[in-house]
Amino acid sequence: MKKRDIPNLLTCLRVVGIPFVVSSYYLVPETIYPFLIFALISMTDFLDGYLARKWSVTSELGAFLDPAADKLLVVSLLLVLAIKENTLLFTIPAMVILLREFSMSMLREYLAKTGQSALGAVDNLGKYKTFAQMSALALCLLPYSLMNQAGYLFLYLAAVLTGISFLNYLFKLRKNTLPAITV
Numbered sequence: 001m002k003k004r005d006i007p008n009l010l011t012c013l014r015v016v017g018i019p020f021v022v023s024s025y026y027l028v029p030e031t032i033y034p035f036l037i038f039a040l041i042s043m044t045d046f047l048d049g050y051l052a053r054k055w056s057v058t059s060e061l062g063a064f065l066d067p068a069a070d071k072l073l074v075v076s077l078l079l080v081l082a083i084k085e086n087t088l089l090f091t092i093p094a095m096v097i098l099l100r101e102f103s104m105s106m107l108r109e110y111l112a113k114t115g116q117s118a119l120g121a122v123d124n125l126g127k128y129k130t131f132a133q134m135s136a137l138a139l140c141l142l143p144y145s146l147m148n149q150a151g152y153l154f155l156y157l158a159a160v161l162t163g164i165s166f167l168n169y170l171f172k173l174r175k176n177t178l179p180a181i182t183v
Contacts, residue, residue, distance in 0.1 A: 007052035008062050010044040014069040017041030018076050025080060025141065035141040038077070042134045045070060067122055070130050071101045077137045089152060093159035097133060100166040107169065119173055129165040132158035
């Protein structure tokens with residue numbers, strides 16, 4: 001395996017890890033195992049980007065795979081947790097996050113088809129948003145006795161950052177090339 005392939009392999013491991021964290025959530029509920037598996041696969045998000053930049057092996061494939069892997073992980077766990085929590089307090093921020101993630105996927109696909117992919121590139125606000133989402137999900141995966149309400153607090157913080165991040169992209173796009181988008 002070549003050094004340049006390692007960051008993309010780490011990103012793929014994040015996707016492969018999704019069934020393991022979801023399965024552990026159902027098979028060994030109210031234990032720390034789902035949290036530990038999630039924490040491990042979430043760390044690949046930091047590590048893949050760090051190595052790609054350090055080794056100067058960033059790629060278009062990596063730029064596509066990384067946010068896609070994040071979305072798959074976040075969406076999968078939000079759906080699982082929303083079913084378990086079954087409360088409006090959880091569903092509202094989960095819906096904000098889900099709607100933004102699907103909207104950004106559609107927007108990035110449109111930008112790719114129109115040759116404007118660079119406008120949809122992940123920015124620092126998007127990275128903070130992802131960190132907040134991953135932190136919220138990690139807390140929500142802890143046994144209830146450990147989680148308390150910290151998971152909900154972080155979930156709302158993540159939802160706010162998610163909304164701000166989406167508006168930031170829309171304003172940036174409107175300013176640069178897409179006058180048809182009105183905000």
